Amino acid sequence: MKRTPLYERHAALGARLVPFAGWEMPLQYEGVLAEHRAVRERAGLFDVSHMANFAFAGRDCREALRRLLTHDIGDLAPGETRYSLVCNEQGGVLDDVMVSAHASDHLTLVANAANHDKLAAHFTAHLPEGAWQDDTDHLALLALQGPASRQILEALEVKPRTPDGRLPARGRHCEAVAGDLALHLHHTGYTGELGFELAVAGVHAAELWDRLLAAGEPLGLRPAGLGARDTLRLEAALPLYGHELSETITPLEAGLARFVDLSGRDYVGAE
Incomplete structure (x- = not known):
């Protein structure tokens, strides 16, 4: 079974890890309902590095x-x-x-x-x-979702490489930097909330994860697993392959x- 570059972070946070599409992924941390509410009210951080x-x-x-x-x-x-x-x-x-x-x-x-x-x-x-x-094996993908996601990126001092220096609008993407980390920033998501998805080289995934959680903690950011991802997409009426x-x-x-x-x-x- 494959593991994302963030496996050790999930284990250290006490995540319940389960098999999913050939990957060992976090189903939940503190609980599906708490993580669902965090995304709807503040923000949640998902590891979606298993995506193709x-x-x-x-x-x-x-x-x-x-x-x-x-x-x-x-x-x-x-x-x-x-x-x-x-x-x-x-x-x-x-x-x-x-x-x-x-x-x-x-x-x-x-x-x-x-x-x-x-x-x-x-x-x-x-x-x-x-x-x-x-x-797939060279990139990591993190999904920062929730009404506080924009503030968290600003707290992290993410600098988009756009003509006006602003975060991309919904359905758009751009290159960006967070300190010395190069990443690609997409204004997309699978929760029905304001959110961004950040692609980064796999070797830098853990560092970006840590920085995001630290920057987002004062704003209520919580790690979230596949369980909340599913309830959120159901609530937003988004389709899931296989269903x-x-x-x-x-x-x-x-x-x-x-x-x-x-x-x-x-x-x-x-x-």
Whole structure:
């Protein structure tokens, strides 16, 4: 079973660790209800480093990836992130994903951990050789969620590398630094709350985790596990693969028509 770079931190905090999609992950720390309330009222910090991370590069990578996504990314500008679905030939959902544009020829995609191998095989079958790479084992992903999340980033003195120096707006992302730590900051989440997701090199994950908890403690920040993540997404009516989504359920059947291009564009599963 795999472990994220933050496993030792979870164990030291007394987390209840459970198997999840091939990873040993924290289900809860002080309790699901307390962690749920912390996110709704103040803030919670999740380790989501088990999520699959893929990168796409090259002159034709965007057009190739468009053919695998229900939500068109043809006009996705650098700094923007878009939710989409990857379907099989029958229109069933292989996974729901977040796609971010970094440049016209550089995109990244975050997917569910349970579908990592399936998506890797799908990309191998449908994309040119060398058009994508798997960064899952090199990156850590932390989700800072809750109404105090913006204040916590300010307390940590996170400096976004944006023209105006401000944190990215909802659905956008940017490079940033927190002291001597380089990270990538996404204004996204899976809780229905104000929140940010921070990608950092795995070797620096523990340091970023410690700094965030220290900066957020006066503002009520608490570590949170998969249990609260699930109750929060249910309360926000967000789908979970394996429950509301599967290879036998189409995006339309799942009520996700707004993320499906019905213009006649050709992509896997469109028919």
